[in-house]
Amino acid sequence: MSRINGFVGRRNFIKLAGIGSVAVGASATGSIIWQGEKAIAQQPSKPEPKPQIVDPQEALKTLMDGNKRFIEDKRMNPNQSKLRLQEISAGQYPFAAILGCGDSRVPAEIVFDQGFGDLFIVRVAGNIVSPEGIGSLEFATAVLGAPLIVVLGHTKCGAVSAAVKGDPLPGRIGAFVEEIKPAVEMVRNKPGNLEDNSVISNVQYQVKRLEESSTILRGLIKEKKLKIAGGRYEIATGKVTLVA
Numbered sequence: 563m564s565r566i567n568g569f570v571g572r573r574n575f576i577k578l579a580g581i582g583s584v585a586v587g588a589s590a591t592g593s594i595i596w597q598g599e600k601a602i603a604q605q606p607s608k609p610e611p612k613p614q615i616v617d618p619q620e621a622l623k624t625l626m627d628g629n630k631r632f633i634e635d636k637r638m639n640p641n642q643s644k645l646r647l648q649e650i651s652a653g654q655y656p657f658a659a660i661l662g663c664g665d666s667r668v669p670a671e672i673v674f675d676q677g678f679g680d681l682f683i684v685r686v687a688g689n690i691v692s693p694e695g696i697g698s699l700e701f702a703t704a705v706l707g708a709p710l711i712v713v714l715g716h717t718k719c720g721a722v723s724a725a726v727k728g729d730p731l732p733g734r735i736g737a738f739v740e741e742i743k744p745a746v747e748m749v750r751n752k753p754g755n756l757e758d759n760s761v762i763s764n765v766q767y768q769v770k771r772l773e774e775s776s777t778i779l780r781g782l783i784k785e786k787k788l789k790i791a792g793g794r795y796e797i798a799t800g801k802v803t804l805v806a
Contacts, residue, residue: 615657618789621710625658628675629802641677650679658682659702661768662714663689663721668795670714673802682708688721688764689713690741691771700778703788711779711788713772713806715765716795722746722760742767762805765792769806 615621631637659682660670670676670683682702684695702708715722724731725742742760745767749759769792773780782788792806 616707616709618709618786621657621708622712622789622791625674625676625710625712626802626804629673629800631675632673633800637675639675639677641680646678654679654682654706656680656682656702656706656708658710658712659684659699659708660712660714661686661689661691661695661699661772663687663716663719665716665719667797668714668716673795673800682706686738688719688725688738688742689715689768690721690738690764691768691775692738692741696772696776696779699772700776703782704778709788711772711790713765713768713790713792714795714802715761715768715793715805717758717761717797719761719764722764723757725764726757726760762794765794766806768792 615624657680662668662670662683662685664685664687670681674681682698684698684702686692686695699711703711721739722742724735724739725746728743730736731739742764745764746756746760748767749763750756752759769790772790773783779788779790783790790806791804793802794805795802
């Protein structure tokens with residue numbers, strides 16, 4: 563499987579990432595990917611799921627339509643059968659990737675009324691951009707073919723609240739809070755509730771960081787194969803509002 567939905571696919575991913583500058587890591591990754599493909603090839607053949615949505619705007623509309631069903635209590639619960647499990651055991655074609663907060667109140671598949679194999683989820687407190695998160699999203703888009711990334715923040719976010727307060731924090735909690743503070747400062751003098759404004763500002767800030775931190779993602783955006791959007795999830799109502 564060298565190309566998915568017009569994307570680079572597993573075997574060409576290392577070349578796209580720049581094998582010369584990361585020879586050791588690329589070699590290890592290539593070995594893992596090759597062994598994975600070899601193992602799949604040795605298994606009894608199963609019908610592979612067909613590639614899903616390849617247009618970024620269509621993918622975004624599908625997500626927002628799913629959220630509308632969710633808040634109206636008209637969920638369809640798609641792709642959640644045992645048959646679906648068998649289908650995706652042969653491969654995955656998520657139509658969107660979500661960079662979301664680790665908050666237990668924001669499960670993306672439920673919020674957007676999706677099922678197995680539909681969404682590639684990366685979750686970390688404060689929905690911040692990290693090197694590991696960037697790599698995961700590069701894989702979701704350049705290899706698996708997802709045409710959309712949504713950075714999903716939410717109201718009453720503890721990480722954002724901590725960044726607003728600015729108090730010293732124990733352990734490594736302060737590490738991700740520090741990544742939110744620049745977004746807080748951008749709206750500190752803005753009218754309205756500072757915490758609510760900071761939630762939106764943080765989504766917009768992380769979208770910009772994501773766009774600027776990856777040559778792979780920038781390339782896909784330039785080729786119009788990828789869109790990065792930002793959303794704010796309202797804990798009390800379940801509604802997602804696009805803010806970037």
